Amino acid sequence: MRTLFLFFISIFILSNSLGQSSINDSSIFMPLLKLGYSNNFPTADLKDRVGYTSSLNVRLEIKLKNQFIIGTRYDFLFGNNFKDSGMLKDLANDGGEIINVNGQYGSYEMLQRGHHLGIYVGRLFPVFSPNPNSGIITTAGVGLLAYRVNFNNISGDIIQFTSDYVAGYDRYTSGISLTQYVGYRYMSKNKLMNFYGGIEFNQAFTKIRRDYQVDYEINDPRFGQRKDFFWNIQVGWILPLYKRAPKEFYY
Numbered sequence: 001m002r003t004l005f006l007f008f009i010s011i012f013i014l015s016n017s018l019g020q021s022s023i024n025d026s027s028i029f030m031p032l033l034k035l036g037y038s039n040n041f042p043t044a045d046l047k048d049r050v051g052y053t054s055s056l057n058v059r060l061e062i063k064l065k066n067q068f069i070i071g072t073r074y075d076f077l078f079g080n081n082f083k084d085s086g087m088l089k090d091l092a093n094d095g096g097e098i099i100n101v102n103g104q105y106g107s108y109e110m111l112q113r114g115h116h117l118g119i120y121v122g123r124l125f126p127v128f129s130p131n132p133n134s135g136i137i138t139t140a141g142v143g144l145l146a147y148r149v150n151f152n153n154i155s156g157d158i159i160q161f162t163s164d165y166v167a168g169y170d171r172y173t174s175g176i177s178l179t180q181y182v183g184y185r186y187m188s189k190n191k192l193m194n195f196y197g198g199i200e201f202n203q204a205f206t207k208i209r210r211d212y213q214v215d216y217e218i219n220d221p222r223f224g225q226r227k228d229f230f231w232n233i234q235v236g237w238i239l240p241l242y243k244r245a246p247k248e249f250y251y
Helices: 002-017
Strands: 030-044 053-063 068-079 109-125 135-152 173-186 195-208 226-240
Touching: 030 068, 030 195, 053 109, 053 226, 068 135, 109 173, 135 195, 173 226
Parallel strands: none
Antiparallel strands: 030 053, 030 226, 053 068, 068 109, 109 135, 135 173, 173 195, 195 226
């Protein structure tokens, strides 16, 4: 991933050395930084483990003159609706409360935290667009999805949620992912009003990476392969990384 990041930085520097461009005249070589937000809706096996989640998205992307696209992505996933609480069945009472080291009820939260890294390719179709660099986009990609339960030990006195023990509870899961996206991109001539939105479908083939979970038997089938599928709605802002052509003056 570090090598890929350095590759994109080199491309961005090269694009600025090639001169200034006008997006209204023709399709141009266009390096972009995209910052966005997604609402994620789980399906398949994932819906039994988590509910609605969110993610913050970063994309480093290049659109070539022939309208093809290559990019790399990072998503930070977060939420507070983790449905699988079986790891607490022998730890918490019926009200979900856990005795701390002082013999009192400790304060904690069950949160979902995850990361999604990947690369993708696609194409821009300049339809319903004000210029050849805006329009409908489709992409497909491959990556790595990883997520776990993050036990926020608010009071700091629940010993099971300290670093020495939490791996037996956190359901750390990862695997290869496939993604497909369709959306719309708008690029303005002044480089200020640039945005995108669309729908993405994700299929991750994952498994729990811990050798031990407190409520699983040694050969428990829940250690096996999972189909963690989800789809999301994305919106975001685009920061162009190319030079704008100078304004033309007529006398």
